[in-house]
Amino acid sequence: AFRNERLRDDALQTAVRQKPDALHPLTRAEQNRQLWAYETRVKGAFARIVPTLRAIAARQHAPDFERSAQESARAALGFALPDDALADAWVDRLDMRALFAHATFETFRAMSTDYFTADPLETHPQARDFQDVLLRCGFHAMNVTPCADGRLAHTISYVLRLPMGTVQRRSSAGALFDVEEALQRWEAVELGRFREGVPNLADAPTRYLKVAAYHYSSRDPDHQGCAAHGSDTRAAASAGLAQLRAFRLAVENTHCCGASIATLLIGIDTDTDRLRIHLPNDAGEPDLDRLVDAGGLYRATAQLDPESARTRIREAIARPRDGGPPPEAGMQDLMAKLIENNLSQIDYVRTYAGEHYPDAGHQERFIGVGTDFEEVHLRNLTYFAFMRTLEEGAPNLDVGIEIFRRLNVAHGLPIPIVLRFHYTGQVPGARERAVQRCARIAEAILKRYPDLAERGLIQTYWTLRDTSRADPIECVGSSLPSTWREV
Amino acid sequence: AFRNERLRDDALQTAVRQKPDALHPLTRAEQNRQLWAYETRVKGAFARIVPTLRAIAARQHAPDFERSAQESARAALGFALPDDALADAWVDRLDMRALFAHATFETFRAMSTDYFTADPLETHPQARDFQDVLLRCGFHAMNVTPCADGRLAHTISYVLRLPMGTVQRRSSAGALFDVEEALQRWEAVELGRFREGVPNLADAPTRYLKVAAYHYSSRDPDHQGCAAHGSDTRAAASAGLAQLRAFRLAVENTHCCGASIATLLIGIDTDTDRLRIHLPNDAGEPDLDRLVDAGGLYRATAQLDPESARTRIREAIARPRDGGPPPEAGMQDLMAKLIENNLSQIDYVRTYAGEHYPDAGHQERFIGVGTDFEEVHLRNLTYFAFMRTLEEGAPNLDVGIEIFRRLNVAHGLPIPIVLRFHYTGQVPGARERAVQRCARIAEAILKRYPDLAERGLIQTYWTLRDTSRADPIECVGSSLPSTWREV
Numbered sequence: 001a002f003r004n005e006r007l008r009d010d011a012l013q014t015a016v017r018q019k020p021d022a023l024h025p026l027t028r029a030e031q032n033r034q035l036w037a038y039e040t041r042v043k044g045a046f047a048r049i050v051p052t053l054r055a056i057a058a059r060q061h062a063p064d065f066e067r068s069a070q071e072s073a074r075a076a077l078g079f080a081l082p083d084d085a086l087a088d089a090w091v092d093r094l095d096m097r098a099l100f101a102h103a104t105f106e107t108f109r110a111m112s113t114d115y116f117t118a119d120p121l122e123t124h125p126q127a128r129d130f131q132d133v134l135l136r137c138g139f140h141a142m143n144v145t146p147c148a149d150g151r152l153a154h155t156i157s158y159v160l161r162l163p164m165g166t167v168q169r170r171s172s173a174g175a176l177f178d179v180e181e182a183l184q185r186w187e188a189v190e191l192g193r194f195r196e197g198v199p200n201l202a203d204a205p206t207r208y209l210k211v212a213a214y215h216y217s218s219r220d221p222d223h224q225g226c227a228a229h230g231s232d233t234r235a236a237a238s239a240g241l242a243q244l245r246a247f248r249l250a251v252e253n254t255h256c257c258g259a260s261i262a263t264l265l266i267g268i269d270t271d272t273d274r275l276r277i278h279l280p281n282d283a284g285e286p287d288l289d290r291l292v293d294a295g296g297l298y299r300a301t302a303q304l305d306p307e308s309a310r311t312r313i314r315e316a317i318a319r320p321r322d323g324g325p326p327p328e329a330g331m332q333d334l335m336a337k338l339i340e341n342n343l344s345q346i347d348y349v350r351t352y353a354g355e356h357y358p359d360a361g362h363q364e365r366f367i368g369v370g371t372d373f374e375e376v377h378l379r380n381l382t383y384f385a386f387m388r389t390l391e392e393g394a395p396n397l398d399v400g401i402e403i404f405r406r407l408n409v410a411h412g413l414p415i416p417i418v419l420r421f422h423y424t425g426q427v428p429g430a431r432e433r434a435v436q437r438c439a440r441i442a443e444a445i446l447k448r449y450p451d452l453a454e455r456g457l458i459q460t461y462w463t464l465r466d467t468s469r470a471d472p473i474e475c476v477g478s479s480l481p482s483t484w485r486e487v
Numbered sequence: 488a489f490r491n492e493r494l495r496d497d498a499l500q501t502a503v504r505q506k507p508d509a510l511h512p513l514t515r516a517e518q519n520r521q522l523w524a525y526e527t528r529v530k531g532a533f534a535r536i537v538p539t540l541r542a543i544a545a546r547q548h549a550p551d552f553e554r555s556a557q558e559s560a561r562a563a564l565g566f567a568l569p570d571d572a573l574a575d576a577w578v579d580r581l582d583m584r585a586l587f588a589h590a591t592f593e594t595f596r597a598m599s600t601d602y603f604t605a606d607p608l609e610t611h612p613q614a615r616d617f618q619d620v621l622l623r624c625g626f627h628a629m630n631v632t633p634c635a636d637g638r639l640a641h642t643i644s645y646v647l648r649l650p651m652g653t654v655q656r657r658s659s660a661g662a663l664f665d666v667e668e669a670l671q672r673w674e675a676v677e678l679g680r681f682r683e684g685v686p687n688l689a690d691a692p693t694r695y696l697k698v699a700a701y702h703y704s705s706r707d708p709d710h711q712g713c714a715a716h717g718s719d720t721r722a723a724a725s726a727g728l729a730q731l732r733a734f735r736l737a738v739e740n741t742h743c744c745g746a747s748i749a750t751l752l753i754g755i756d757t758d759t760d761r762l763r764i765h766l767p768n769d770a771g772e773p774d775l776d777r778l779v780d781a782g783g784l785y786r787a788t789a790q791l792d793p794e795s796a797r798t799r800i801r802e803a804i805a806r807p808r809d810g811g812p813p814p815e816a817g818m819q820d821l822m823a824k825l826i827e828n829n830l831s832q833i834d835y836v837r838t839y840a841g842e843h844y845p846d847a848g849h850q851e852r853f854i855g856v857g858t859d860f861e862e863v864h865l866r867n868l869t870y871f872a873f874m875r876t877l878e879e880g881a882p883n884l885d886v887g888i889e890i891f892r893r894l895n896v897a898h899g900l901p902i903p904i905v906l907r908f909h910y911t912g913q914v915p916g917a918r919e920r921a922v923q924r925c926a927r928i929a930e931a932i933l934k935r936y937p938d939l940a941e942r943g944l945i946q947t948y949w950t951l952r953d954t955s956r957a958d959p960i961e962c963v964g965s966s967l968p969s970t971w972r973e974v
């Protein structure tokens with residue numbers, strides 16, 4: 001009845017055994033090894049939950065069960081299971097649903113804490129450098145909206161190899177980000193430049209860059225593309241473009257004095273993580289039909305030395321083969337950097353997965369609800385539903401619940417939902433309001449899916465982060481008493 | 488079974504008959520007459536709904552009913568009733584609930600359209616002048632939060648005699664405004680100064696002024712005070728103060744470079760509209776125990792000539808009797824102006840209502856849900872529940888529904904709810920998103936009060952306003968087909 005872990009593990013193991021030879025000259029092999037170590041460590045932790053619990057379940061009526069169960073939990077998962085649950089097993093049987101949710105939330109907590117305390121992706125040292133690169137390219141901020149699909153959750157750190165923090169992420173189903181929210185974000189950034197000169201002074205001729213990332217499947221384009229756009233690649237791309245245009249017009253029309261932004265449209269093949277970047281049309285907007293493709297450039301430059309490869313990439317961008325307009329100079333630099341970064345990711349997938357990822361479809365471990373989870377950077381780990389209230393975000397969550405009905409509920413397992421809201425610690429009452437928001441949304445979720453709620457098949461774990469500090473997340477509530485205790 | 492209109496009308500009539508003699512020397516008598524004309528005109532229109540429908544109901548089986556009913560509707564209410572409803576009356580009987588909601592919405596629509604097209608309170612000519620006054624006092628913006636209570640709905644235009652537009656209103660239950668929203672608003676205003684020099688340049692030494700207005704009842708302080716604070720005047724005042732402080736700290740702590748705001752705490756007696764203004768403590772914050780009272784100053788200056796009265800008021804503010812610290816110079820000017828403005832309102836109530844308003848409690852005609860209704864300026868006309876989603880705003884609406892269960896449902900009448908959201912017309916898709924917000928919230932309201940919804944005792948009317956234009960509101964949906972037709 002449990003999820004089949006074997007398929008994934010086998011594929012990973014096969015991949016690991018392949019010799020990572022024939023890398024592209026611009027691929028950063030050492031970075032790939034680090035990213036792979038991080039991915040296997042975190043995904044391994046989630047993958048061990050089911051087999052470990054399964055083994056524990058098999059022994060639940062054995063003598064000395066409690067001690068031996070805790071021993072294997074600690075050894076395999078890194079944390080103990082709730083004593084009460086184990087102690088009561090002799091009366092009836094172990095509540096495996098509760099233990100599964102408990103283990104998922106504890107594994108998430110460990111991963112999240114590790115991210116904020118140990119910086120495993122080395123985001124901090126990269127952040128400063130990339131801020132400079134971005135400014136030299138003519139942009140004082142870069143805000144990326146990938147689709148909320150779990151197969152895009154690694155867009156920033158893996159596919160684009162960019163440091164979170166310097167780059168802002170606003171995932172959204174179908175890349176259809178909230179224009180009003182984007183406008184507020186833009187206003188806050190511009191005010192920071194005027195008031196505080198951060199990251200540069202307001203009169204510097206740089207622009208705010210908004211990026212929309214749509215996705216498609218090269219292997220099974222009609223079924224494994226973007227669900228929000230019926231797996232229609234062109235529809236996904238043109239929806240992203242329309243949203244970018246809406247945001248640009250919103251900035252231009254609600255602020256005078258030449259206010260505007262730069263926009264960029266990119267596409268990601270979820271089977272290979274290959275990146276395509278759209279070139280501008282005559283009006284400077286991304287053109288749906290003009291693009292540079294990192295896969296093609298990979299092949300065209302694989303036999304060159306690094307500098308020649310770089311030159312060839314820059315040429316493909318600066319002098320498009322169709323003779324159409326090139327991007328502006330700074331945008332050319334940024335595009336070249338994104339393409340070069342993506343070459344490493346193409347090799348990453350080739351090395352560790354082979355021709356394409358083994359999991360073309362959904363294999364997420366939990367649903368994330370609320371604002372961005374800065375610590376989530378792994379493909380197919382999290383289905384993310386952005387929302388401030390379920391009233392506004394219900395359509396996004398409905399899709400995720402359907403996915404997890406297949407992944408978990410069909411096998412008797414509950415759907416683990418992690419809530420996340422941000423607050424600013426120095427604002428009086430802000431934390432309390434964020435806690436209330438968690439409570440409200442958790443209640444609304446139970447009401448929306450009563451068939452699951454009644455059977456304990458939805459479990460929630462409430463987390464907050466104070467954006468004014470570098471601290472890890474804080475758990476402020478849970479549907480499982482074992483994962484949270486009021487202090 | 489209908490609401491008792493007599494009590495209110497009698498009280499108003501008695502008041503009208505009193506000679507408006509013995510006005511305060513600083514009272515603007517002509518302005519009072521205009522405001523009174525507006526109040527009687529609008530409230531009269533709502534007051535005529537029940538008697539008119541009652542008379543029509545009595546004749547529903549008479550010959551020539553349809554023609555005569557439409558004639559009296561047009562004559563008394565200014566609009567026709569839906570033909571279908573009248574034509575079908577012979578089958579069963581008139582659907583008085585639907586007709587009542589129809590008439591309420593149509594009356595609201597007429598009032599609202601009149602406000603935006605004819606400027607009946609002469610807001611536009613006053614706005615420019617007051618902008619200058621405010622800047623001279625050292626403030627580039629003034630944002631007031633009165634309690635959402637219907638007895639405070641006339642705070643800006645009547646009690647304080649200030650022009651909407653120049654003064655922003657953010658009503659909120661118990662004056663407990665949303666700090667995060669207030670911070671966003673502040674950021675938008677400051678960005679406007681930096682980018683566009685509106686209303687003045689960012690380096691001008693002016694401040695953003697946030698005002699919290701609590702309320703109390705001098706006649707029945709224990710029962711008719713602020714419901715959100717259990718009719719405890721001191722609790723209401725100190726909650727307003729705490730919210731002002733939270734907002735100030737939010738600005739100071741999320742923005743550096745000396746960012747701050749000015750704050751002002753005022754109290755309003757809902758029986759007499761008398762204003763009290765809190766003086767600052769040593770730290771410059773409003774002091775709960777130090778205040779100037781417009782009622783006392785009215786009596787102390789009633790026998791003086793206008794200039795001496797003004798001087799006496801300025802002295803009371805500049806040299807507080809307790810010897811404590813006076814407000815800063817610009818704030819003194821603003822306080823003196825508010826006190827002088829309020830003297831007119833004190834006389835307004837004395838002239839037209841007598842010693843106190845006849846309606847100490849709730850007598851609202853409809854519930855407003857959503858963002859601010861710029862056109863609502865009359866006491867006890869609207870119970871207002873601010874919200875972007877019902878998930879966040881439900882506690883506010885619950886209070887309003889309880890009030891209207893007594894006012895309307897107990898007499899068999901439905902609760903008319905007008906929804907209102909703003910959008911910026913030039914932002915692509917913004918109107919469509921605002922329509923969706925109305926639809927979502929209307930659906931959520933029906934779900935939250937199923938006992939009322941099932942019996943047709945909740946009716947909703949969906950309105951939008953494009954804040955980038957001076958146009959009237961637009962109706963984009965309704966639970967009553969007779970008040971809205973898709974075009």
Ligand SMILES: [Zn+2]
Nearest residue numbers: 147149226227
């Ligand atoms: Zn998608």
Ligand SMILES: [Zn+2]
Nearest residue numbers: 149150226227
């Ligand atoms: Zn999907």
Ligand SMILES: [Zn+2]
Nearest residue numbers: 636637713714
């Ligand atoms: Zn009240």
Ligand SMILES: [Zn+2]
Nearest residue numbers: 634636713714
């Ligand atoms: Zn109140």
